[in-house]
Amino acid sequence: MTQIVERHLFGPGPTNPYPEATEALGRPLLGHLDPVFIQIMDETCDFLRAAWGTRNARTLPLSATGSAGMEASFVNTVHPGDVAVIAVNGLFGQRMCEVAARCGAEVVAVEHAWGTPVDPERVVAAHPNPAIVAAVHAETSTGVRSDISTLGEAVRASSDALLVVDAVTSIGGIELRADDWGIDVGYAGTQKCLGVAPGLAPFTISDKAFARRVERPRSWYLDLGLLGGYVGEAAAKGGGRTYHHTAPVAMVASLHAGLRRVLDEGLENVWARHADAGALLQKGLQEMGLELFAQEGHRLPDLTTVCVPDAVDSAAVRRELLERYNIEIGAGVGEYAGSLWRIGLMGPNARPDAVALILAALGEVLGR
Amino acid sequence: MTQIVERHLFGPGPTNPYPEATEALGRPLLGHLDPVFIQIMDETCDFLRAAWGTRNARTLPLSATGSAGMEASFVNTVHPGDVAVIAVNGLFGQRMCEVAARCGAEVVAVEHAWGTPVDPERVVAAHPNPAIVAAVHAETSTGVRSDISTLGEAVRASSDALLVVDAVTSIGGIELRADDWGIDVGYAGTQKCLGVAPGLAPFTISDKAFARRVERPRSWYLDLGLLGGYVGEAAAKGGGRTYHHTAPVAMVASLHAGLRRVLDEGLENVWARHADAGALLQKGLQEMGLELFAQEGHRLPDLTTVCVPDAVDSAAVRRELLERYNIEIGAGVGEYAGSLWRIGLMGPNARPDAVALILAALGEVLGR
Numbered sequence: 001m002t003q004i005v006e007r008h009l010f011g012p013g014p015t016n017p018y019p020e021a022t023e024a025l026g027r028p029l030l031g032h033l034d035p036v037f038i039q040i041m042d043e044t045c046d047f048l049r050a051a052w053g054t055r056n057a058r059t060l061p062l063s064a065t066g067s068a069g070m071e072a073s074f075v076n077t078v079h080p081g082d083v084a085v086i087a088v089n090g091l092f093g094q095r096m097c098e099v100a101a102r103c104g105a106e107v108v109a110v111e112h113a114w115g116t117p118v119d120p121e122r123v124v125a126a127h128p129n130p131a132i133v134a135a136v137h138a139e140t141s142t143g144v145r146s147d148i149s150t151l152g153e154a155v156r157a158s159s160d161a162l163l164v165v166d167a168v169t170s171i172g173g174i175e176l177r178a179d180d181w182g183i184d185v186g187y188a189g190t191q192k193c194l195g196v197a198p199g200l201a202p203f204t205i206s207d208k209a210f211a212r213r214v215e216r217p218r219s220w221y222l223d224l225g226l227l228g229g230y231v232g233e234a235a236a237k238g239g240g241r242t243y244h245h246t247a248p249v250a251m252v253a254s255l256h257a258g259l260r261r262v263l264d265e266g267l268e269n270v271w272a273r274h275a276d277a278g279a280l281l282q283k284g285l286q287e288m289g290l291e292l293f294a295q296e297g298h299r300l301p302d303l304t305t306v307c308v309p310d311a312v313d314s315a316a317v318r319r320e321l322l323e324r325y326n327i328e329i330g331a332g333v334g335e336y337a338g339s340l341w342r343i344g345l346m347g348p349n350a351r352p353d354a355v356a357l358i359l360a361a362l363g364e365v366l367g368r
Numbered sequence: 369m370t371q372i373v374e375r376h377l378f379g380p381g382p383t384n385p386y387p388e389a390t391e392a393l394g395r396p397l398l399g400h401l402d403p404v405f406i407q408i409m410d411e412t413c414d415f416l417r418a419a420w421g422t423r424n425a426r427t428l429p430l431s432a433t434g435s436a437g438m439e440a441s442f443v444n445t446v447h448p449g450d451v452a453v454i455a456v457n458g459l460f461g462q463r464m465c466e467v468a469a470r471c472g473a474e475v476v477a478v479e480h481a482w483g484t485p486v487d488p489e490r491v492v493a494a495h496p497n498p499a500i501v502a503a504v505h506a507e508t509s510t511g512v513r514s515d516i517s518t519l520g521e522a523v524r525a526s527s528d529a530l531l532v533v534d535a536v537t538s539i540g541g542i543e544l545r546a547d548d549w550g551i552d553v554g555y556a557g558t559q560k561c562l563g564v565a566p567g568l569a570p571f572t573i574s575d576k577a578f579a580r581r582v583e584r585p586r587s588w589y590l591d592l593g594l595l596g597g598y599v600g601e602a603a604a605k606g607g608g609r610t611y612h613h614t615a616p617v618a619m620v621a622s623l624h625a626g627l628r629r630v631l632d633e634g635l636e637n638v639w640a641r642h643a644d645a646g647a648l649l650q651k652g653l654q655e656m657g658l659e660l661f662a663q664e665g666h667r668l669p670d671l672t673t674v675c676v677p678d679a680v681d682s683a684a685v686r687r688e689l690l691e692r693y694n695i696e697i698g699a700g701v702g703e704y705a706g707s708l709w710r711i712g713l714m715g716p717n718a719r720p721d722a723v724a725l726i727l728a729a730l731g732e733v734l735g736r
Contacts, residue, residue: 005404006396014617017397025618026394028374029385029565031696036373063567064432067613068589075587099588191614197397199431199567199616218586219443220467221436243701245435246559248567249382250393251619328399333611 007322008349010358011330012140012303013169014191014198015346021196021258025250032247040256041247047259050267051194052167052186052204053177058228061190061255062201063248064221066168069187069201070096072222073134073164074103076205076213077185081106082131085161087118089146090139091333092166103218105132114336115305117298118146120154130161137176138169140192141333143294143305143342145174152182162209168192171202172262173274173302173346184209190251193274193302195347196258199251221245258347270350275301277350281343284359288368293340302350305332306341309366314338317365325361375690376717378726379698380508380671381537382559382566383714389564389626393618400615408624409615415627418635419562420535420554420572421545426596429558429623430569431616432589434536437555437569438464440590441502441532442471444573444581445553449474450499453529455486457514458507459701460534471586473500482704483673485666486514488522498529505544506537508560509701511662511673511710513542520550530577536560539570540630541642541670541714552577558619561642561670563715564626567619589613626715638718643669645718649711652727656736661708670718673700674709677734682706685733693729 009016030037049059062069074096078084084105086096089112097107110126112118118135133155137148148165155163162184170176173193178186184206191198205213205224217223226244262270278301282292285306293305308314314331318341321327332340345354377384398405417427430437442464446452452473454464457480465475478494480486486503501523505516516533523531530552538544541561546554552574559566573581573592585591594612630638646669650660653674661673676682682699686709689695700708713722 004395005398005402007398007402009397009399011399013614014397014399022394022397026390027372029377029382029390030373030375031377031379031382032566034373034375034690034696064436064589065613065616068432071587071589095588102584102586102588189614197616197618198400198614199619216470218470219439220463220470221432221439245433246381246557246566248433248565248619250565250622251567251616254618322402328402 006326008325008327008354008357010343010345010349010354011328012342012344013189013346015195015344015349017197018195018258018261018348020261021254024254024257025197027253030249032249037249040253044252044256044259047256047263048202048204050263051171051202051259054179054204056204056206058210058224059204060227061252062203062222063245064201065198066187066189066201068222069189069203070099070166071219072201072203072224073185073187074100074105075217075219075222076224077132077162077164077209078103078105079131079214080104083108083127083129084132084134085110085123085126085130087123087135088112089116089118089142089144090114090136091141092136092139092168096134096136096166100134114142115144115293116295117144118151120147120151123151124154124158129159132164133161134164136166138167138174138300138303140169140303143300143303144298145300148183149181156182162212169300169303172270173350174300175271178204190255190258193346194255194258194262196255197251199248200255274345274350277345277352277355278302278304280352280355281345281358284355288359288363302344302346304343306343308339308341312366314341320365321361327358327361374694376693376695376722376725378711378713378717378722379696380710380712381557381714383563383712383717385565386563386626386629386716388629389622392622392625393565395621398617400617405617408621412620412624412627415624415631416570416572418631419539419570419627422547422572424572424574426578426592427572428595429620430571430590431613432569433566434555434557434569436590437557437571438467438534439587440569440571440592441553441555442468442473443585443587443590444592445500445530445532445577446471446473447499447582448472451476451495451497452500452502453478453491453494453498455491455503456480457484457486457510457512458482458504459509460504460507460536464502464534468502482510483512483661484663485512486519488515488519491519492522492526497527500532501529502532504534506535506542506668506671508537508671511668511671512666513668516551517549524550530580537668537671540638541718542668543639546572558623558626561714562623562626562630564623565619567616568623642713642718645713645720645723646670646672648720648723649713649726652723656727656731670712670714672711674711676707676709680734682709688733689729695726695729
């Protein structure tokens, strides 16, 4: 591999990083207990609080990818036999069921058709007294946005359950207000709209959820009680850091730089930029005669699902986009593996030039 | 933070990375299913087999730090009530006990004095029929090397237990021969002698251990049965990749570059370079009148533990090294927090210039 390959990452993630995030990866490495790194970590947690829309003291980047954030959410909150009501409208809702069950939950899955949003009424009607209600904000498998604000209201009105939310494909791309919406536990990824390489899971947990946590969870690595002494506001206030594990310092420095870029632009401006790019793309695809998969009115701007036209070889199109144009788009997953494409415009790619490029290239490949 | 700080990382890790590893971090990001990235991942697994000294098909970088490698080792192999005999001669042996217990093991800890190596005879005498025997090859808390070859022989002669070994501070620095020594499950880190930033856990598991694995472990994220479909030789032979999680592509590219550098130099040459640097350092420290902590004959070359002289303020010395010389060394841990220093010469720092610098600076600060 002597030649370096440069791609346009228009799939479901990772996206191309913000240049600031890439630049930070190449900086001289710091020790994980260096005072300069501790300041970077503290600022990263502050920046994450802004991105989540939360004041939670325990807001931090977990040292693994977004899926580990999902696991951390359940392994720290599920006591043996707890009922977890999980809204399922795509792959990541399904995965939540599997992960929660392994953590010892009695899972009540509330199935929705793929391509449709979560129905808060059905979710809260599924069980009278769950310990946990969980849902995906932005389903990466289907391109659907669900209304977490309304779900949060419904949950609060009907039970004392903790609300666990997957924000992997929403954070830094569409409106997200963890505190206003009543999110108790949230996890995300860095490689989507935050525009940073994959490797960390932005995570937040409310005081209420932390107070109800499992004291000695099955996972040592993801034990929030131990992590709280190592990172975050709680540790800073305590005045000392307890060594837990070696933080991925280069990745944290990169996340710090990416978040600063996002917050400098302004969260609402960033959301508007994603909304504009997504609208442009979706208009262009429909003008090309293509059909969108996600239900109208609930489409994510940052991740668009497109129905592969009849008689078109989905994989061949993706291969030509990659080989001729250096463009990556995603296939569908599960039963939609061959019948959907997933086109992401995330982070630095949420721009008119990216829209123009993908529309032009796809039009040429499809002969439309 | 407008000024970039550059440190000499002479602590217990992370070390300064090899320049090749840093350069790779800044390259254009690839998608985790891109054929170019899959080739990088496959080569990385090949390189890791060389670094481990193994032919295990299931040799891969886990998408989290070394401590998650420890957790993966136990969560995939401990069936409820299994006896795990764990040699404890420092902090990481203690941690193994905690992690294994959370995974459901009945732990038999074989305690050794800190600063001494693991005694294979005591370990195998501790239980007649354990499912697992575990030990740390290079104890980062004490600077001690244990003889895993002899331990492996003793284990094979006395039971059918799986041998689990922590190679975090040995891989890429001192002799490590997983297959020859009978290691069934091994985990490591990238941020020590491999000279790569922290964030991944090089991992290997034998066919025998994999066959005895837990079918549906408590951890979904670290489930080797699922990971096997996503990465590694097994997946490559199967001809297809099953999506599991989004690999930390930038970190994997960096590990690939670091490993290539190590293998280009030649493993035995790299080991000799670490041995030479450690011997030089240890000689110099003793000539300065300082006492070494680890038992003679069992000292790691890549991580040296030094007794803080009476009446010397350990933290003040470390602070002056950091502030005046940009040199990081480590404190001790546990009851040795204030009475030991830990000096690492790992990866690119295993060189005479690093030895000269730390000896000169420490001599000046101590007035010796």
